[in-house]
Amino acid sequence: MPDNKEHVRIESGENRQLQALQSNATAVKAVASAVESTIGPKGLDTMLVNEAGEVIITNDGVTILDRMEVSHPAAKMIVNVAKAQQAEVGDGTTTATLLATAIVDEGVKQVARGVPVVKVIAGIQRGVRYALHKMKEKARPIRELEDDWLQRIAFTASRENEDITVAVMEAVHLVGRDKLLENNFRLSQAVVAHPRATSAVFSGILLNKTRANLQMPRYLENAQVLVLADSLESEWVDDESLSTEAGFNKQEHLRKQFLAALESLMGLGVKLVVTSRGLDSLAEDILTDSGIMVIQRVAPDELQKVAEHTNAKILKRNGLYKPIEEIKSYLGLAEEVEDNEVLERVRISGGKGKPFATILVSAATDEVVEERERITKDAASAVQAAVRGGYLPGGGALELSLARDVEKFRETVQGMERFGVGVVSEALLRPMTQVVANAGFNPLEKIEMVKALQLKRESDSLGIDCDRGVVVDMVEMGVVDPLLIKFHALGAAGEVATAILRIHSIVRMKNY
Structure with a gap:
């Protein structure tokens, strides 16, 4: 049996680790709060202002995260995951940020309950792997460029700008399917913006x-x-x-x-x-x-x-x-x-x-043309991702369905890792929770409604109509997202979240 001094040292070490985790979780949540209000059809814009008085108004997650002032190391890790998401698939940065934040937050809650952090991390990794596997199973393929879903995906990703949708689809047909499938080709790099040009x-x-x-x-x-x-x-x-x-x-x-x-x-x-x-x-x-x-x-x-x-x-x-x-x-x-x-x-x-x-x-001013460039690149990336991997229900419906799958998988996991798997299940509720909240509805009420109906109808596409607040089929409504964007967002979120949860303590380095 350890003596009292050793027990105090162990307890002190555990407290220090929990304090570090809670500090990191708080910093991560602060970063997520800057972009969470932008997600969904009722999402709002964020105004970024620098010391020179220059202003950027946008609802693009990676732009907000890239331009905002961030000093906390864990918060910077979240910013980096958004940048990685943008570099890999060109869209879905806000979703990746929200999922990573939710996994960290739920993980810290389990550690605070007394679950060993290594077990939480192992469970999270198993839960994410399972969710990614199920996500691939649920994907709907795009077999030809004339598929109506491509235009719908472009329309959604372009914030329902019809001229941008038409331009992106015209470019898609110009380059062709084979070019879109090339590993090193990025359609988003074909976007050029200029305030004095004609679109x-x-x-x-x-x-x-x-x-x-x-x-x-x-x-x-x-x-x-x-x-x-x-x-x-x-x-x-x-x-x-x-x-x-x-x-x-x-x-x-x-x-x-x-x-x-x-x-x-x-x-x-x-x-x-x-x-x-x-x-x-x-x-x-x-x-x-x-x-x-x-x-x-x-x-x-x-x-x-x-x-x-x-x-x-x-x-x-x-x-x-x-x-x-x-x-x-x-x-x-x-x-x-x-x-x-x-x-x-x-x-x-x-x-x-x-x-x-x-x-x-093109656009009338430099500020507007910069935002239109970002939107067009998002739309181009989304369409290319859909051609490569197919599409899934949007509006958080797919993630809610995955949460149910992961919860079933949790019942098969032995030992304390099951708590980590449960973290993933809870985190997958976050996208719909935020979309519904941004639309002005009560997330708890609406998500329980959707859960019940998804289970009853064995559906992965039921979600909330953000205008009326009623349960609808997202696919029938035309609200879909490319598989590759969702897949990379969850995978990247799991990686950065477990990296943050591994941090045992924060030590300030001396200056040389």
């Missing part, structure tokens, strides 16, 4: 660059395209070698070789050169005089887009000295190339390679 959708890409100088042509038709992952300049010998006759002669040879390479490009009819680095003044003068447009210092991801869209193969600088016929096989083709001086971007369209689409978003 439009076109086949092609917009490079965030302009031509190297204004004397180069502004517009090209049926342009042969060279994509160079290098600088467009002659190779140079080092200064020490240049001081010798041999070095000087070598430099002259390299210069002539480079000029011959430029002549070859002009002979092949190249009209557009896109480089990842710069070009020297000699090359610039020669190409300008020959009516060739050069776009320099293009980012690697955009360089890859140009190559894919025009069906060009990316060339290194030493490839310029290959035989003419071999260089020819590296060239791509674009029907139109235009340096848009209003947008300060170059548009490349009608490429002979893979299809790309650009969604150009």
Whole structure:
């Protein structure tokens, strides 16, 4: 038996751990409170203000979390999970935040009751895994781009902006299903916003660059395209070698070789050169005089887009000295190339390679156009996620159904881990609770109504109509969400919540 001093030390350690958990839970809840009022059809906007008086009004969860001032370490972990959600699937950040917060809150309650934290964590992990498994089972597939559900998903994700919905769906059909299924392709990256532009959708890409100088042509038709992952300049010998006759002669040879390479490009009819680095003044003068447009210092991801869209193969600088016929096989083709001086971007369209689409978003002011850009990106991400993984009932109905499944699973779990599984079941009620509360109804009353009817009808799609407060079928109402967004939100929420619950104590580091 431990003596009294040892018992006091153990009790003190347990108290310190519980205090740390409660401190973290409080910080996490403070972060969630900044976004919880934005979820659902009756969600409200949040105004963000900085010291300079700049204002952003939005209901986009990741924007709020990214811009708000956060100092507590655990709170920052919640912000990071929202950013990870945005990076992975482009939407669902508020849901991920609410689920993570609820899991932490319910987990701390179980620890306060005396359940060992390691058992709570193990149970949470089992509960989340089971819920994710059941979620996949419940998904409804999208088999073709003409599926009406895609338009409905776009409409919901665009905050019911019809023009954004139409634009996103037009872009979806331009790029096609195969492109949407590519792992590295993000339709949301096709969204470009500008306050002075005219909203439009076109086949092609917009490079965030302009031509190297204004004397180069502004517009090209049926342009042969060279994509160079290098600088467009002659190779140079080092200064020490240049001081010798041999070095000087070598430099002259390299210069002539480079000029011959430029002549070859002009002979092949190249009209557009896109480089990842710069070009020297000699090359610039020669190409300008020959009516060739050069776009320099293009980012690697955009360089890859140009190559894919025009069906060009990316060339290194030493490839310029290959035989003419071999260089020819590296060239791509674009029907139109235009340096848009209003947008300060170059548009490349009608490429002979893979299809790309650009969604150009406009509005009257910078503040509004920024918000429309975020909304359009959300809609594009939601549609692409639905194509990849199908869809599920929205409005918190699916999560409420999963809570019932997890609660049944809890009955099969032996030992104290069952309390952790119960944490997941409780946390899954949070999305509908918040949606109903934001609509001005009593969540306890409404959720019990839905629970009873879901059980009676064996349904996973019953929820609350936020206008009338009655139980309706979310799928029949057209309220659905992509599987991948919900799946990643719950998975990420479980990971960050258990990471926070593992924190035994908080120790301030000394400054060096």
